Amino acid sequence: MKKFKWLTLSLSVILLLAFGLMSCTSSNTTTPPPQTTTAPPTQTTTTPPTQTTTTPPTQTTTTPPTQTTTPPTQTTTTPPTVTPTLAPVNLNGAGGTFPAPLYTVWFSEYAKMIGAQINYQAVGSGAGINQITAGTVDFGASDAIMTAAQQSKAEAAGGPILHIPMTSGAVAIVYNLPGIASEQIKLTGDILAKIYLKTIKFWNDPLIAALNPGVTLPNSAIVVVHRSDGSGTTFIFTNYLSKVSQDWSTQVGNATAVNWPGDIGGQGNAGVAGIVQKTVGAIGYVELAYAEQNKLPWALLKNAAGNYEAPSLAGTTKASEGVTLPDDMKIMITNSTNPDAYPICGFTWILAYQQQKDKAKGQTLVNMLWWAIHDGQQYGTTLDYAPLSAAAVTNAENEIRSITYQGQPLLNK
Amino acid sequence: MNYDKSGTSQKSRLPAQLSDRHWRLGDPIFSNLTLFFALVMASLLIGFIITLSTNAWPAIKQFGIHFIFNSTWDPVRELFGALPAIYGTLLCSAIGLLIAVPISFGAAIFLVEMTPSWISGPASFLIEMLAAIPSVIIGLWGLFVLVPHIKPVETWLGHYFGFLPIFKGTVFGGLGFLSAGIILTFMIVPIITAVSRDAIRAVPDTQREAMLALGATRWETILRAVIPYCRSSLVGGVILGLGRALGETMAVTMVIGNSYKLTASLFSPGTTIASKIASEFAEAAEGVPMGSLVELALVLFGITLLVNVIARLLVWRLTSVKAAKE
Numbered sequence: 234m235k236k237f238k239w240l241t242l243s244l245s246v247i248l249l250l251a252f253g254l255m256s257c258t259s260s261n262t263t264t265p266p267p268q269t270t271t272a273p274p275t276q277t278t279t280t281p282p283t284q285t286t287t288t289p290p291t292q293t294t295t296t297p298p299t300q301t302t303t304p305p306t307q308t309t310t311t312p313p314t315v316t317p318t319l320a321p322v323n324l325n326g327a328g329g330t331f332p333a334p335l336y337t338v339w340f341s342e343y344a345k346m347i348g349a350q351i352n353y354q355a356v357g358s359g360a361g362i363n364q365i366t367a368g369t370v371d372f373g374a375s376d377a378i379m380t381a382a383q384q385s386k387a388e389a390a391g392g393p394i395l396h397i398p399m400t401s402g403a404v405a406i407v408y409n410l411p412g413i414a415s416e417q418i419k420l421t422g423d424i425l426a427k428i429y430l431k432t433i434k435f436w437n438d439p440l441i442a443a444l445n446p447g448v449t450l451p452n453s454a455i456v457v458v459h460r461s462d463g464s465g466t467t468f469i470f471t472n473y474l475s476k477v478s479q480d481w482s483t484q485v486g487n488a489t490a491v492n493w494p495g496d497i498g499g500q501g502n503a504g505v506a507g508i509v510q511k512t513v514g515a516i517g518y519v520e521l522a523y524a525e526q527n528k529l530p531w532a533l534l535k536n537a538a539g540n541y542e543a544p545s546l547a548g549t550t551k552a553s554e555g556v557t558l559p560d561d562m563k564i565m566i567t568n569s570t571n572p573d574a575y576p577i578c579g580f581t582w583i584l585a586y587q588q589q590k591d592k593a594k595g596q597t598l599v600n601m602l603w604w605a606i607h608d609g610q611q612y613g614t615t616l617d618y619a620p621l622s623a624a625a626v627t628n629a630e631n632e633i634r635s636i637t638y639q640g641q642p643l644l645n646k
Numbered sequence: 647m648n649y650d651k652s653g654t655s656q657k658s659r660l661p662a663q664l665s666d667r668h669w670r671l672g673d674p675i676f677s678n679l680t681l682f683f684a685l686v687m688a689s690l691l692i693g694f695i696i697t698l699s700t701n702a703w704p705a706i707k708q709f710g711i712h713f714i715f716n717s718t719w720d721p722v723r724e725l726f727g728a729l730p731a732i733y734g735t736l737l738c739s740a741i742g743l744l745i746a747v748p749i750s751f752g753a754a755i756f757l758v759e760m761t762p763s764w765i766s767g768p769a770s771f772l773i774e775m776l777a778a779i780p781s782v783i784i785g786l787w788g789l790f791v792l793v794p795h796i797k798p799v800e801t802w803l804g805h806y807f808g809f810l811p812i813f814k815g816t817v818f819g820g821l822g823f824l825s826a827g828i829i830l831t832f833m834i835v836p837i838i839t840a841v842s843r844d845a846i847r848a849v850p851d852t853q854r855e856a857m858l859a860l861g862a863t864r865w866e867t868i869l870r871a872v873i874p875y876c877r878s879s880l881v882g883g884v885i886l887g888l889g890r891a892l893g894e895t896m897a898v899t900m901v902i903g904n905s906y907k908l909t910a911s912l913f914s915p916g917t918t919i920a921s922k923i924a925s926e927f928a929e930a931a932e933g934v935p936m937g938s939l940v941e942l943a944l945v946l947f948g949i950t951l952l953v954n955v956i957a958r959l960l961v962w963r964l965t966s967v968k969a970a971k972e
Binding site: 356359360383386456464485487489490493499504511512513 | 725915921928930932
């Protein structure tokens with residue numbers, strides 16, 4: 234027995250070391266685009282508690298790689314007498330997991346240019362809203378528009394809060410039907426709502442068959458897959474269903490998590506993609522990037538103009554063209570009237586207070602946002618984010634211009 | 647102390663004053679230190695209850711006792727009820743225990759009573775290593791290996807035993823209560839085995855020898871002498887396993903299917919309290935939705951506490967019965 238005790242001891246020490254080394258390397262490198270199949274769910278679920286307990290923002294700025302903390306302090310002392318522009322300082326942000334891969338690339342590229350760190354914690358849109366409301370971060374990020382209650386709470390804490398669109402993404406309807414390839418199934422919003430309401434239960438339902446002449450639909454039950462965690466993807470998807478189906482809007486509604494009539498919940502985009510991939514007869518909704526990476530067949534959807542569209546970046550950008558966008562950009566572009574638009578897509582926003590309390594931080598923030606909606610857009614396409622339409626960029630520019638410090642606009646462009 | 651001739655040899659080697667001084671200083675410091683640590687633990691528990699209750703207050707105020715009996719979870723209309731989650735938690739744990747207890751007891755008896763030590767050493771080492779596997783890994787294994795294999799089993803059960811409500815209904819690709827219960831089995835078998843192996847090993851050999859001397863077979867010896875002797879420890883091991891099963895989050899979330907429904911069928915997807923909290927915590931809005939999630943945590947806390955109390959009572963009763971018999 235004693236021999237084995239030593240064996241256990243040495244084995245566990247080796248294991249611990251291995252895990253420690255692995256976690257070290259993974260925390261040093263910037264998080265890659267969402268190729269990982271199952272890591273996202275574990276990350277998203279385990280992070281929030283630790284973050285909420287340890288967030289004094291001043292600490293988090295000093296902890297990351299130590300070399301970079303020195304330049305801002307040196308430069309802040311020298312220039313202010315000459316020009317009103319202050320040197321860039323470190324920023325902290327928190328919010329949705331959907332834009333996280335893009336933000337990671339943006340912020341590391343931008344940090345190289347300005348010599349200051351921009352940290353982004355992908356903790357979920359809801360947690361991002363909570364953190365910007367509590368003032369523990371300099372900017373929030375969300376895939377959903379803040380609710381009236383959330384907005385009034387944030388306004389009480391720090392004045393008007395802006396929703397500045399950064400990029401947009403599409404939600405693909407994916408399925409698993411052996412012998413039926415991608416884009417062979419056509420669906421309308423109403424039928425999709427009926428499937429998710431469980432009123433259409435079989436693939437060879439007359440309603441589906443009528444839309445798809447020439448496709449031999451199997452007589453198998455439709456296994457409806459949804460997100461089990463609250464998410465911006467679900468917000469966009471249920472927003473679309475609420476717009477196209479009266480039944481959905483009254484029975485279920487639109488939120489980051491809803492009371493699903495449907496069957497199975499998967500954790501994160503990866504979870505839904507995984508379940509659809511393994512379950513014959515399944516239908517699910519995932520962000521375009523996950524559908525492409527997992528080579529899942531997707532359905533063509535009928536848009537508001539009556540055209541059947543496949544999910545695409547071009548179709549997503551089109552969704553915000555030719556429609557009137559409000560100045561505050563709090564708009565869901567689902568079911569767009571543009572004839573070339575893909576119907577299930579939406580913006581993702583960065584949330585920032587209109588009245589900044591720290592001049593240096595405010596300036597860094599507006600310059601970073603300006604860069605993101607112009608030069609930053611090019612990074613999106615390779616990561617499956619649709620660039621903003623010209624109209625959206627104009628509105629976003631006006632929003633960034635309206636950010637002030639003590640009544641003075643922070644952006645000099 | 648030094649005058650004590652039968653005292654330990656180590657102590658008598660030390661100079662008299664040194665050992666005395668250390669003894670006088672160290673004793674109160676040590677006892678106060680341990681008292682402090684004990685108080686820290688106790689206050690932590692009370693702190694948990696207070697924090698959970700205050701955070702859950704919006705939900706408690708809104709729903710009262712109906713929270714436990716209501717079966718909808720609707721973040722849009724802000725209607726929350728815990729019944730499907732409580733049901734799922736208890737059902738999965740029950741399935742887990744039902745499969746794990748015979749396996750564990752069998753393995754423990756085999757390791758202590760049947761095998762020569764050159765097998766039992768490595769075998770118990772391997773079983774203990776099973777306990778060291780992180781739950782995410784077990785969950786992944788469940789998702790990629792167990793779930794696809796369990797689907798035909800479920801279809802078969804549904805075909806031949808479909809008249810039973812627990813085996814009735816659609817098979818959703820293997821994700822559901824049954825898979826979650828089986829995954830829990832893997833997680834609690836090592837604990838129950840380790841505890842019951844130690845319990846059985848602690849039974850004095852005289853008990854066995856007496857039984858064998860009376861002409862009992864090996865089977866009778868184990869059943870009539872060994873197991874009754876360590877009954878309370880075996881129950882303790884089962885309760886430890888149950889404790890882990892109730893709180894297990896990650897692995898269960900991956901295979902249970904996360905549907906908030908109250909169904910008798912073992913094949914249908916469901917949810918547990920822990921997996922519901924893990925799924926929705928990041929995106930829950932302040933106020934009633936967040937309060938409801940915290941109240942779920944409070945309910946889980948209550949269930950665990952209840953299980954512990956029942957276990958204590960059971961162990962206490964078993965030991966008193968044994969004492970009365972003797």
